[in-house]
Amino acid sequence: MLEIKDLRKSFGKFHALNGLDIHISQGALYGFVGPNGAGKTTTIKIMTGLLVADGGKVIIDGTDVSGGSHELKLKIGYVPDFFGVxxxxxxxxxxEFFASCYGISGLKARTRYMTLLEQVGLEDKVNFYVDSLSRGMKQRLCLARALIHDPLLLVLDEPASGLDPRTRFEFKEILKELREQGKTIFISSHVLSELSEMCTDIGIIDQGKMVLSGSMDAILRRVNASNPLIISILGNKERALTILKSRPCVQTIAVKEGDIRVNFIGDDQEEALLLQSLVDAEVPVHGFYREPGSLESLFMQITDHDKEKAVLVHENESGL
Incomplete structure (x- = not known):
């Protein structure tokens, strides 16, 4: 659905995008993450035809963005981070105004926009003035407007910025519903916990380059695999510690009451063998699990430039 190849854009001596590559499949809900100034908004403006790239290509459903064709505009729905006045x-x-921009009028337009307003929960606001709506309602209205021409790709730039928790939750549920209906969604956001809950794929951009991209499941598995093992036991602590110290995959051990926290660099098979050895040694194991990881911790690691080289080598070796 979306292919970005070697995308480049500079503003004077500042390189906003420096060889960005993105691939998004049809039906994906893709989270686009990066610190301020990483190049997210520049990427979105080029994707939507609002800015011309210095180099590279953006292809949406087989159409090159650089051509600026009317056909391309029909394929994209855009929700900016700021609602106009x-x-x-x-x-x-x-x-009705935005429907007319796409040649939709009369009963067809009314049927279409009433369906969309109902979908975003604004059917009872149809006769309200736009400037009387709350920020959350305006964002939902903007989403409905972006869908008026039934685009294949929906692009959202920080849509939940400034919204209260309940409104963000409602907005997230609408996006999940749209994906289930077959829409491909590209969303830039700083609310990382919500992205991890709803996105199928994610890309982390830093200094104009993609530093990590892949399916959400694969990335979170990788995060969890690097986190400590928590082993809860009901007795035989000394025997358990002896076994753990004999394992080459065990790097460090910390004991707190009945829990043993282990930095373990082995794979799933080696985890299973460790658990089996504890059980065979009659250590009463009450719990055995990886400490849950988070997208926030991964983001901080990836965008920490003091550790960037080591992190990127590690991730590239993982195949993500």
């Missing part, structure tokens, strides 16, 4: 326009007038 529309004084003295009612919600239905706002929707």
């Amino acid at each position: 529309y004084d003295n326009l009612k919600v239905y007038e706002y929707m």
